[in-house]
Amino acid sequence: MSDRKLPAPQPNAETETFWDAASNGVLKIKRCGDCNQAHYYPRAICPHCGSAKTGWIDTAGSGEIYSVSVMRRGEGAPFAVAYVTLDEGPAMLTNIVADDLDSLAIGQRVEVVFTPTEDGAPPVPMFTPRGG
Amino acid sequence: MSLRNAAYIAGAFEHPTRLAPDKTTPQLHAECAAGALADAGLTIEDVDGYFCATDAPGFGPISMVDYLGLTVRHTDSTEMGGCTYIQHVAHAAEAIAAGKCKVALITLAGRPRSENVMRFRPGAPEQAFEQWIGLTNHTSYGMCAVRHMHEFGTTSDQLAWIKVAASHHAQHNEHAMLPKVVTVEDVLESPMIADPLHRLDCCVTTDGGGALVVVAPEIAKTLNRPMIALRGAGEATKGPSGGLGLDLTVSAAARSGPAAFAEAGVTPADIKYASIYDSFTITVLIQLEDLGFCAKGEGGKFVADGNLISGTGKLPFNTDGGGLCSNHPMFRGGITKVIEAVRQLRGEAHPAVQVPNCDLAVATGIGGSLGARHGAATVILERQS
Ligand SMILES: [Zn+2]
Numbered sequence: 001m002s003d004r005k006l007p008a009p010q011p012n013a014e015t016e017t018f019w020d021a022a023s024n025g026v027l028k029i030k031r032c033g034d035c036n037q038a039h040y041y042p043r044a045i046c047p048h049c050g051s052a053k054t055g056w057i058d059t060a061g062s063g064e065i066y067s068v069s070v071m072r073r074g075e076g077a078p079f080a081v082a083y084v085t086l087d088e089g090p091a092m093l094t095n096i097v098a099d100d101l102d103s104l105a106i107g108q109r110v111e112v113v114f115t116p117t118e119d120g121a122p123p124v125p126m127f128t129p130r131g132g
Numbered sequence: 133m134s135l136r137n138a139a140y141i142a143g144a145f146e147h148p149t150r151l152a153p154d155k156t157t158p159q160l161h162a163e164c165a166a167g168a169l170a171d172a173g174l175t176i177e178d179v180d181g182y183f184c185a186t187d188a189p190g191f192g193p194i195s196m197v198d199y200l201g202l203t204v205r206h207t208d209s210t211e212m213g214g215c216t217y218i219q220h221v222a223h224a225a226e227a228i229a230a231g232k233c234k235v236a237l238i239t240l241a242g243r244p245r246s247e248n249v250m251r252f253r254p255g256a257p258e259q260a261f262e263q264w265i266g267l268t269n270h271t272s273y274g275m276c277a278v279r280h281m282h283e284f285g286t287t288s289d290q291l292a293w294i295k296v297a298a299s300h301h302a303q304h305n306e307h308a309m310l311p312k313v314v315t316v317e318d319v320l321e322s323p324m325i326a327d328p329l330h331r332l333d334c335c336v337t338t339d340g341g342g343a344l345v346v347v348a349p350e351i352a353k354t355l356n357r358p359m360i361a362l363r364g365a366g367e368a369t370k371g372p373s374g375g376l377g378l379d380l381t382v383s384a385a386a387r388s389g390p391a392a393f394a395e396a397g398v399t400p401a402d403i404k405y406a407s408i409y410d411s412f413t414i415t416v417l418i419q420l421e422d423l424g425f426c427a428k429g430e431g432g433k434f435v436a437d438g439n440l441i442s443g444t445g446k447l448p449f450n451t452d453g454g455g456l457c458s459n460h461p462m463f464r465g466g467i468t469k470v471i472e473a474v475r476q477l478r479g480e481a482h483p484a485v486q487v488p489n490c491d492l493a494v495a496t497g498i499g500g501s502l503g504a505r506h507g508a509a510t511v512i513l514e515r516q517s
């Protein structure tokens with residue numbers, strides 16, 4: 001785990017449900033009541049069809065790495081930036097936390113690990129290799 | 133309506149500086165404007181349209197038009213990141229075709245080496261979900277390269293060839309920041325920045341800028357300059373758009389490129405010279421595929437063994453040394469892509485890299501973050517007699 005200072009997310013009317021769930025260890029995304037497709041990051045209006053009938057669903061908090069790049073230079077390096085494709089469908093941009101960043105690979109199974117930010121602010125959804 | 137022959141690039145100027153501690157950014161804009169207007173044989177009194185992006189100092193065109201001493205009847209501050217200025221050429225042609233202006237001035241300048249430049253603005257809708265990730269362009273483009281390697285077997289050696297080709301061109305550019313010829317081994321032995329991109333897979337950071345003058349056909353005919361026509365243009369944006377169907381191996385250039393070729397009525401096989409936005413080596417490779425110079429997944433083989441080197445390769449690219457070796461002012465390589473294409477079409481490139489009988493060129497670019505949200509702009513330019 002790098003010692004990067006993580007900026008606290010600022011919940012707003014569109015996203016406060018997400019951050020409340022994050023504080024309780026649940027990764028929520030949204031699904032559309034019209035086209036039935038899920039999306040991340042969450043919006044009030046479905047980015048797939050434009051419907052306002054979006055609703056929150058709990059994810060299993062698991063998925064697989066779509067791509068990953070380890071930042072080797074600068075503040076807090078090394079740390080891994082990745083897209084994780086959730087089992088519910090959407091891919092999300094995130095960090096992978098692991099002891100051995102060199103071992104991370106496309107297709108690897110990962111699970112969410114909520115990582116603290118600033119005092120009183122919600123944690124953020126990073127991922128870590130399953131069983132790792 | 134087609135933009136074919138709707139407008140001509142009459143003036144092009146690249147600021148020679150790469151480090152400008154004693155100048156201001158507005159001053160660099162003005163020096164570039166003066167250079168491009170002199171190149172065209174025009175003056176600021178002739179300008180009736182002005183284009184800049186949102187990085188321009190102050191309140192966009194309102195501040196800059198006043199600073200530059202212009203009187204215009206059309207302004208445009210369309211923002212597409214680094215490829216903005218390629219897109220501005222097309223937007224200037226649109227404005228000229230609509231009768232909104234006849235002499236459009238496009239300027240870019242900045243001093244990222246000499247001052248702390250704010251690159252990202254707060255308030256983006258994705259901010260709370262991404263700002264803690266530490267995503268920079270290095271990891272963003274790095275993820276695209278990792279995925280391309282995974283799907284198609286592309287190698288770091290192949291990516292390195294793109295830098296090698298750019299360096300072969302930069303050795304002839306007296307203003308290039310990195311004029312030294314490098315080898316594949318040099319690239320692979322340079323420090324890893326973000327897997328799999330080494331330091332030499334990245335473009336330079338420079339102070340500087342450039343300007344273009346785009347004019348109506350009847351103006352172009354009165355100027356004592358080669359006739360460089362806009363023959364076709366395309367633009368597109370792309371992002372994760374909710375996270376379904378993510379494909380980091382394809383850029384928005386897969387839509388901007390074909391649109392430009394369709395409007396121009398030509399194919400990649402007709403192109404004599406290509407300016408390809410080169411923030412990183414992988415940026416070039418993905419755009420070459422997306423524009424149709426080779427099939428998706430074949431970019432690694434296409435760029436290897438010097439195929440992009442003028443005089444020996446099949447597709448001479450970025451003969452000024454590009455952003456990889458020469459200049460990437462204000463983190464924005466779009467304007468220099470158009471400028472070198474104009475030099476090639478005029479026969480004014482360095483003799484060592486000038487493409488013989490260069491009458492058709494493409495300039496294409498990516499703006500923003502390839503692995504997250506980005507735009508693409510493509511123009512096909514033609515020298516006419
Ligand atoms: Zn929907």
